[in-house]
Amino acid sequence: METPHYAPHYVAARVQRVLAEDDRTNELGIRVDVRGEELFLRGQVSSDERRHQIEDVARETAPGLRVHNEIKLVEVREPGEEEHL
Amino acid sequence: MRDLRIAAVADIHLGEDVRGHYRKKLEGIEQRAEVLLVGGDLTRHGTVQEGRVVAEELRDLPIPVVAVLGNHDYHSDANKEIIEVLRDAGITVLDDDSTVVPLDGLRLGVAGGKGFGGGFAGKCASEFGEPETKAFVRHTREIAERWRLALKGLEADHKVVLSHYSPVKDTLTGEPPEIYPFLGSYLLAEAADAEGADLFVHGHAHAGTEKGMTPGGIRVRNVALPVIEHAYVVYCLNGDGDC
Ligand SMILES: [Fe+2]
Numbered sequence: 396m397e398t399p400h401y402a403p404h405y406v407a408a409r410v411q412r413v414l415a416e417d418d419r420t421n422e423l424g425i426r427v428d429v430r431g432e433e434l435f436l437r438g439q440v441s442s443d444e445r446r447h448q449i450e451d452v453a454r455e456t457a458p459g460l461r462v463h464n465e466i467k468l469v470e471v472r473e474p475g476e477e478e479h480l
Numbered sequence: 481m482r483d484l485r486i487a488a489v490a491d492i493h494l495g496e497d498v499r500g501h502y503r504k505k506l507e508g509i510e511q512r513a514e515v516l517l518v519g520g521d522l523t524r525h526g527t528v529q530e531g532r533v534v535a536e537e538l539r540d541l542p543i544p545v546v547a548v549l550g551n552h553d554y555h556s557d558a559n560k561e562i563i564e565v566l567r568d569a570g571i572t573v574l575d576d577d578s579t580v581v582p583l584d585g586l587r588l589g590v591a592g593g594k595g596f597g598g599g600f601a602g603k604c605a606s607e608f609g610e611p612e613t614k615a616f617v618r619h620t621r622e623i624a625e626r627w628r629l630a631l632k633g634l635e636a637d638h639k640v641v642l643s644h645y646s647p648v649k650d651t652l653t654g655e656p657p658e659i660y661p662f663l664g665s666y667l668l669a670e671a672a673d674a675e676g677a678d679l680f681v682h683g684h685a686h687a688g689t690e691k692g693m694t695p696g697g698i699r700v701r702n703v704a705l706p707v708i709e710h711a712y713v714v715y716c717l718n719g720d721g722d723c
């Protein structure tokens with residue numbers, strides 16, 4: 396059984412590794428911070444579905460922690476000014 | 481010589497869930513640029529199915545597309561099939577080699593590939609010790625050597641290096657310094673500086689910054705989608721100074 400409370404220092408590292416390695420997510424750029432009973436997810440992804448998948452995987456990996464999903468959607472604006480080199 | 485407008489993007493990380501979205505943003509690209517460079521991490525899991533989504537999104541554009549793969553595109557060991565799917569869709573995929581794109585009287589030479597890590601001068605791994613460490617560093621060294629030769633052999637009016645990994649630290653600013661060795665290698669910059677290029681385009685560092693320069697003075701641009709926050713950026717290579 397996962398017992399995050401006994402190894403709090405490793406929970407963030409473990410969640411981050413699972414987010415990279417789990418085939419549902421494969422997200423390498425997500426920052427995971429644990430403060431007491433709270434787990435914070437930060438970063439950018441390109442769809443709402445991916446945001447939620449990441450949250451689900453984080454919840455499974457760190458049961459018992461309250462997950463705060465602060466992941467933003469990548470903005471893809473129309474191309475702007477060109478740069479002259 | 482006239483000026484030349486190059487559109488560039490990386491880390492589009494396409495998949496079924498976002499099918500069709502990116503393509504819409506490419507409408508009218510031919511009015512802004514003459515060629516589109518895509519710097520790897522085309523997919524999320526590196527499956528052939530995702531590769532097909534990428535091919536559909538990038539196929540039959542009014543301008544030529546040159547791409548390289550990224551580390552995500554290798555994840556499912558389907559990198560070769562993905563390259564095939566993309567080439568079948570008319571996309572030029574560089575794999576440690578080069579191409580010359582004829583653009584209305586101008587020849588644009590593009591050299592590159594995925595690249596790899598290892599770190600930056602003074603703070604990098606070297607080919608010493610365990611076989612695993614040596615293999616890691618050797619992989620990058622061999623890639624860099626292939627790029628140097630590819631650049632050397634290019635007969636073109638403008639030369640651009642297209643990579644997934646970064647050649648410099650400048651464009652990693654914003655990423656944790658501890659992971660720099662996994663984000664790029666100075667050997668890639670050294671290869672470009674040895675033969676010369678007008679521009680070095682890369683991605684991979686989603687939290688990095690857009691602009692940097694190699695020690696030899698080649699402009700480096702990190703065009704990862706989360707960095708540029710636009711469908712693509714356009715760089716205008718100067719012809720006679722009126723660009
Ligand atoms: Fe990426």
Ligand SMILES: [Fe+2]
Pocket residue numbers: 521550551552644683684685
């Ligand atoms: Fe990447």
